[in-house]
Amino acid sequence: MSYDKTALINRYRWYELVGIYAGIALFLTFVLAPFVEGFLVSLKPLSQLFSSPYRFWPENGSFDAYFTMWDSVPGFARYIFNSFFISTIATLIVLLLVVPASYAFARFEFKGRGQLLGAFLAVNMFSGAVLLIPLFRLMRTMGVLNTYFAMIVPGVAFLIPTAIWLLRTYMMRIPRELEEAAYVDGASYFYTFRRVVLPLAMPGIAVVAITTFICAYAQQFIFALTFNSKTEYMPLPIGLFAYFGRQEVIWNELMAASFVGIAPAMIVIFFLQRYLVSGLTAGAVK
Template structure:
């Protein structure tokens, strides 16, 4: 007789506890998004009505239409956020892939201290370095440009990307490198033709996390280093409009959901690569 699956060996109260914990966790994660979406459907005059109604009475998608008129340049803000995130992701990958390979394969003096320094960078908030970065950007004359928002984004996302991809590459057998070296391959050729195809799931994970991180951290850099509307990303564009007058909450929520749509679309189409990359990195020997 075949052995029962491990999942069937849980007692009924253990299953109740597991699924109950998952339900509570998802409730706390999804509740703000659900409430924000419902606010975008409510008429402005009924947002703070009492008693509270979970499902909006006379709800409609009118705010999704009017916010395009209420927020001048809204489409431009979305383009700026998407453009900045794409450039940041491309630059980070170009720098991180060879760096992660070097840290995973070579032992050189100061490598441990350098990795520790990369880790320490993630412990500092970007706000701590705003004044030095502002002075540096002003000295180079790149304020009010895309460059002023791309460079800080790259600098703050590289450390975590190196750690993540280095861990993945360390799981790739060294025998593959040695076999390539026996055939006369250089380190660069080995990285390009041997390691990269195998590490592609891990690189995809790094690309997705970098894109999301860049899309999420644009506010503080753009608010400090840019004052021109043509370069504003979405968070600052919404803040510039809704932060200087009465807050129209339903239109703000509608604009927020439309604004995060590009990131959601990217994650939706790449989610299978994200899952395969995480699981592949967990089982490689």
């Protein structure tokens, strides 16, 4: 059965299409403008950043800041590695805990399930700054200050509730009949979970993994300042903060370092974006 792929588009009048595309263009302008401006700032010499009148496009722009930034903050590559390492380990721990927990919340009825889910949701309403002092005392008692552990564990604790809610919703869309058929054939709960549920839940797991990695990459500043004082364990946000001097801010190198610092996260998103899209749209026609 053939159909015209442009049928839905042709339903709109020309001025409606103009309005739709104008709205999309306006939205993209607001979303992309900060990134474009930040990139252009990284190409400008410091003398042009505060010139009057302001020039949007750099005059005699160059990529010098992308080379000099490494000398302004020694060990900047270590900051990037630390952020990537902390985010990766935190994501793996979250997935290890959240995948079975989400399946249990999606499939099994047990006392206090609703209250526990509500408690998970309530955790997201509190800022991490509220719990800094109790967490600091806990970390000091455990003797893990100035380690990767001190930043990974609090990050995991704040990321688990959101991950459970996201993955639980996805697993609820998986037909129960598939699991019941496996039970009839004599499969155990664990075998059914491993061989039936997990393959079907991979798009949802990919979405949770990507969002968790991004959040873990972005939330390290306050934990690093509180639980670490050693440079070798500091993440990227602390390295970026080093460009704020007492007398001036090296804005062009700061912008260059920001783009270099987020490159690992962008590479991960680029290679996993097809899983992200499939995970967000999977189940829409079930």
